[in-house]
Amino acid sequence: MSQTIEWSWYIATYLFLGGLGAGTFITSAVADIKGKGKYEAFSRFGAHLSWPILIVGTILLLFDLGRPELGDPLHILNVFNNPISMITIGTILLVGLIFISMLTSFLWLARWERTWLRLVIYLVGLVLAIGVAVYTGLLLTLARGSPFWGSPVLPWLFMVSGASTGLALVGLANSPLGMRLFPRFSIKPEIEALGTIKKVDDVLITAELILMALYLGTISFIEMARGEMIYLLVGQLSPIFWGVVIAIGLLIPLLLGKYGIQYFNRTNSTEKILLIVMITFFLVLIGGFFLRYVIVVVGQL
Amino acid sequence: MYMRISQKLRFAYAKWRGGDKMVRIPYAVLVDLRKCMGCRSCQVACKRWMDLPAEKTELNPEWTNPTDVGPNTYTVVKFVFKENGKKDTGIWRFAKWQCMHCVDPTCAGVCPTTALYKTEEGPVLYDEDKCIGCRYCVTACPFNIPKFDWEKRKVIQKCTFCADRLADGKKPACVETCPTGALSFTSRDEAISKANEAASKGAYIYGKDEVGGLSWIYISDVPFRDLGFPEYGSEPFSLFWRNEISKFAAVGAIFSLVLAGLWLYKKRRTSLEKEENSKKEVIK
Ligand code: SF4
């Protein structure tokens, strides 16, 4: 049985952007609820970034379809036909999240008040965001013909990775680039808030490492996925897996964050610490993307 | 039992009527690999009936040709050479391969548009007017059967169980043409009882329970593992769906419990430390 690789760059990028958009929303909402204004720059930045990311992902998804049916734009509505299909469920969650995320973005611009309604909007959005992040994994888990995806840990791995990349992206609001792009939302580096974000991201990265081990552990019991497993761990894609996903995306950000900051703390150079944190955030994003890519591609071998 | 007798009767009745009308019972094809001689007549008949173009292929060491089903090939006869230990000797086995028309098909379960659907009579059919081309069916089918035709028509292509012929009271084209009687078209119940009979005489059978049952049921004298058939449990897709979702929820619950535990532990430790510190201060 040989499979054709049907899902490739578009889908991998979409799965990444879906997790990223959801993670960005989660970060923005949690920062606002918990920080009560302390992390406002991050909350704003996240709110304005979440929906464009999700929309770009959706466009990629549409581009990937094999039957665009340009003659009938309503043809795509067939996607809502099967309530147990993960694509149907996921599309509903995605549309809902885009809507809520646009709403929060708009309300930030309209300087919304801290009322119970704000909390309700956030809670609905959080449920949708967790749903979107998790479904990108469940989509693969339920594809029975690709045993390499058949682990109940995979959706949680994608969920945590989504949250971690979202956090990293929001953190980049304080990078020189972010500040230039959105001068209104991040006037000065909020070093203290950034420290908190970095700490949470470290926790998430650790959780991701554990989930990754659990995922590979559960897959190793599936006999039909053994070939794929070898391909991932020692075969052609192993450089990407070990080098980019594990080292660049998880270990280096973790170690750099810990020891790099310790080192520069002694020399007391805020600027360098800021730079290091930004680098780790950037690496986390790269790792998150290639995580989706290797899993999507290896699953179809 | 009642069902079985009544279905047998209906099937016999349909035969007696000359089969000019389809009787609504689940059908099956029984594939007896012990009789197959690898002539590939079914492959040719399928191409002819389905009007599929020839494919340019190369001779390959596996002899299976084309190597897999594809957008222009709904069925292939897999050639398997099984060595028997001595050098260059062994036995050949041939296994016809096509959509299994699962009783509870994964492809239809995952398809967001219901373009793929199961019929009462057995065939799993495809409605290109609904399909959006997401190719979830391609990645999800346990037998990797559906293929997306990128070149010509941009549709999913797979064996249809010759549903058009069935509706006309005819057998599938491949069954009709099989010269050795390796393929036979019957009701699913009868196919299963024949398979059970063969199994009781020591043959291997496939398709009775795999992924909740198939509409193509195989009998073989060598284990199916040696023929490269995937090994699946008997969960039909709907059960598989439920089980996977529950497992996923359980993993989530365990993980959050562990996290909550760690958090409580940390909280308690910091509060203990504080107490300790305040005690020390008192002593001072
Ligand atoms: S073998 Fe695959 S394509 Fe055929 S009915 Fe089963 S799941 Fe669908």
Ligand code: SF4
């Ligand atoms: S490609 Fe078409 S038939 Fe296959 S799952 Fe998607 S919508 Fe359904």
Ligand code: SF4
């Ligand atoms: S049932 Fe029809 S479509 Fe399917 S393999 Fe036989 S001839 Fe081809």
